[in-house]
Amino acid sequence: MxxxxxxxxxxxxxxxxxxxxxxxxxxxxxxxxxxxxxxxxxxxxxxxxxxxxxxxxxxxxxxxxxxxxxxxxxxxxxxxxxxxxxxAQTTHPATATAATPPLLDYTRASPSDIATDELPDAHDALLDLAAVARSTPEPARDGRVQHVVAQEWLLETTITASRGAEPENALYPTRTELWVAPDGSGQVVQQRSAAVTYDGRLDPDAGPSTGGTASADDLPPGTWDATLDERLPRDPDALATQLIDTAATECSLDGWSGYCLGEQIQSRFLGSVVPQDLAGSFWEVLAAEPTVRLLGETTDRLGRDGTAFLVPVPTLSGQPQDEDSALVLVVSPETGQLLSSETLTTRSALLEIDEPTVTGFSAVTSSGYTQAVGR
Structure with missing residues (x-):
């Protein structure tokens, strides 16, 4: 050179x-x-x-x-x-799959175990976390506006006519900040965040990228149901029924409830400040699902200790059986709150994946109340 x-x-x-x-x-x-x-x-x-x-x-x-x-x-x-x-000047052809962060380490599973049905049952561990959540006092509220911040890493795949059927993959390290006011109005701000380090961790002190704001949306009253968490039932059976009723149509099919409930629960933690008693009910709901498995103790991408669970993504009958992925939830053993979630793909023809690979994660860095939208 x-x-x-x-x-x-x-x-x-x-x-x-x-x-x-x-x-x-x-x-x-x-x-x-x-x-x-x-x-x-x-x-x-x-x-x-x-x-x-x-x-x-x-x-x-x-x-x-x-x-x-x-x-x-x-x-x-x-x-x-x-x-x-x-x-383009190098002598080696470019790979079609973008680099991904390494898998987290789990005490009860190795990467080869993740693609099998041999993971331990999660029932008892989830009930323990439910008890922790209910026994943890609610943090003091400094205002009435919900404020949730997450560091995320999102993989998007597109197929364009110019490249035929060859997929194009891109990585997006992103900081997402959400405010929800009592009337359901709010703001979503997304910024480029610091890149994932070579060991797959995030730097919680890095702050937004110097690239600046990627998007900022002010949304009108009624966009969010700001009181939904208060109204959701705490009884696990009633809560599971309501979550499934508001989920996608396929969630009523056999074998889909565990994954759909996991997705619904994840979305509440990323989109609202979840009360401690509701967090406890969430884990009781998942404890009743046989498809939810225990990965064991782990350290998430922000260096926080957590207990990890895996929920396989079902496939519809008649669909190509060349995609296998799972939702991973990491829960704090100290508060019972969700720390982070990951998408783990074990097989994908579209992404050219044939071994367990992280294809996205979201880590909640803060969740609480503030006095006004945007601050």
Whole structure:
């Protein structure tokens, strides 16, 4: 590699780092062949990934509308275009699948166990967490506006006519901030967040990327049902019935209730400040589901200790049987609150995955009340 190319790569690295797209490289990786292999992996990432947009999980679950990212990505797109141009000069073909963070470590399961039906039953562990949640006092409220912040990593796949049937994958490290007022109005703000570190962790102190706001939506009264958590029944059977009744149609099919309940519960923690007694009822609901399995103790991507559970995603009869994935929920053993959730894909023809792979996660970094929307 010549002096000019060396300088261009240095400038490119600085630009990506300044926009929060890559973390600092650990010293252990800055030696000889390891550094060269790491650089080659970056340069051979699929071109064009920067042009893909993703939607807000909060907006998707609560309003069904897509939150666009707008002009804030222009600098990012330009930076990745440089990666594509330089990567095109390498002698190795680009891989079709974007890099993903490593799996979390679980005390009761290895990666090979995750794709099997041999994981332990989760019933007792969930009931223990339900008791913890109910015995934990409610935090003091500083206002009436719900405020939830999550660090998220979202994978989006698109297929375009120009690439035929070949999928394009893109990664979106995102900080999602949600405010919900008593009248159901609110605001959703999404910002580029610091990149995931090489060990798969997030830096809770990194703050938003210098790339700035990716999207900001002010939503009118009635957008959210701000009192839903107060009205949901605490009896586990009645709660499960209401959650299934408001879920997708397929959730009434045999074998779907565990996953659908897990998704509904996850959406409440990401879209509202869940009271402690309701959190306890949520875990009692899942304890009655035989498809919910125990992964064991883990440390989530923010370094917090939690208990992890896995719920396989069912498939509809008659659909291609080439996709296997699961929802992972990580719960705090101290408060009974949801810490984070992950999408774990074990097999996917579309994503070219044939081993357990993390294809998305959301980590709740704060959940409480404030005095006004936007602060």
């Amino acid at each position: 010549g002096i000019r190319e060396d300088r261009e790569l240095t400038d490119l690295h600085d630009l990506l780092r300044d926009h929060g797209m890559i973390p600092d490289i650990p010293d252990a990786l800055l030696t000889g062949q390891d550094a060269e292999a790491l650089l080659r992996q970056v340069l051979e990432s699929p071109p064009g990934a920067a042009g893909l947009l993703t939607d807000s999980p909060v907006a998707r679950r609560e309003t069904g509308r897509t939150v666009g990212r707008g002009r804030a990505l222009s600098a990012v797109a330009a930076a990745v275009l440089v990666v594509a141009l330089i990567g």
